[in-house]
Amino acid sequence: MGENFLPNVILKYSVKEMIEQIEKYFLNELTSAQKDNLFKQMANNLNVRDEFARVQNSWALAALSGDKNDMEKAGLYMRTFKKRLNRKKTITLFNKLSKYAAILVLGLLVAKGIYQKPQLVEKPAVTWQTLTVPVGNRAHLTLSDGTTVWLNAKSSLEYPSVFTGDTREVTLTGEAYFEATANLAQPFIVKSGNFRTQVTGTKFDVFAYKGFYTVSLIEGQVKVYEAGTPKDTVTLNWNERATLVDGLFVKTFSDNPDDFLWKEGIYWFDDMPFDAIIEKLQLYYDVQINITNKQLLKRKYTGKFRQRDGIESALKVIQMEYPFIFRKSDDGSQIFIR
DSSP: OTTOSOSSOOOOOOHHHHHHHHHHHHTTOOOHHHHHHHHHHHTTOHHHHHHHHHHHHHHHHHHTTOOHHHHHHHHHHHHHHHHHOOOOSSHHHHHHHHHHHHHHHHHHHHHHTSSOOOOOOOOOOOOEEEEEEOTTOOEEEEOTTSOEEEEOTTEEEEEESSOOSSOEEEEEEEEEEEEOOOOTTSOEEEEETTEEEEESSOEEEEEEOTTOOEEEESSSEEEEEETTOGGGOEEEETTEEEEEETTEEEEEEOOOGGGGGGGGTEEEEEEEEHHHHHHHHHHHHTOEEEEOOGGGGGOEEEEEEEGGGOHHHHHHHHHTTSOOOEEEOTTSSEEEEO
């Protein structure tokens, strides 16, 4: 008899059966006669007709993707949803089905990039890693967002395997030079003790050894503040530097690229007081330096040292300009200068 086995007979569907028929219609599982019968019944039921239109509109969105597989996926989702439903003979149930179908189809379009709406996606597993650089060394790494980082001696950086959330946060102890990838929607934040350095994407250096905190900006703009007090933010512009002095940030101008030669394994001191040089050498080489020759503290020195040559080599070079005697303790933890 073919598909036209109901030319003059209209089968009466319950609400449950009508929902099933509409589902089969969109899954292309109805014969022509069954489709005719469905539409004839819908003609007399305004509520069902309205709900059918909602599902139809949702289904039409899937067609915009241009991928036939999307319709098949939508059908599969509807089948899965059907099994999970505790069906009731009410139009309210059909309302839920219609809304759910629309959400599923829109999800397909988001995947295709046609309908750009936020969607819930499975978050990637995040693991935290820590890179620690030993005395007399340096390290270079690239973070998941493309940000590049150089770590100075006796420094450590804690960072996630992938950045999630509204910010990109890392924790630094020591000194690091950052070239942060630009991302206005996800600021890059360096946490150092109780202080924060925030950028959206630029080049900057953070010197955060114990007892010291200095942020030097090479390009762009950064914000420096103490945790919990963002209202007291200090904004640095191109070639400015902020140093923490007695609890307050002091801004100075800094435009000497040699200050960051440590990235290349060279320590550069430009007309720097001897005591300031000693402070840095103590940090870089994890050694305590005791000075009994107080006259040396009044001297200033300009020069470059190779990191890998060690602290004794650096002191010998300075010795050539300012005579002094130094010796190292048996365990190497202290140096005495007189």
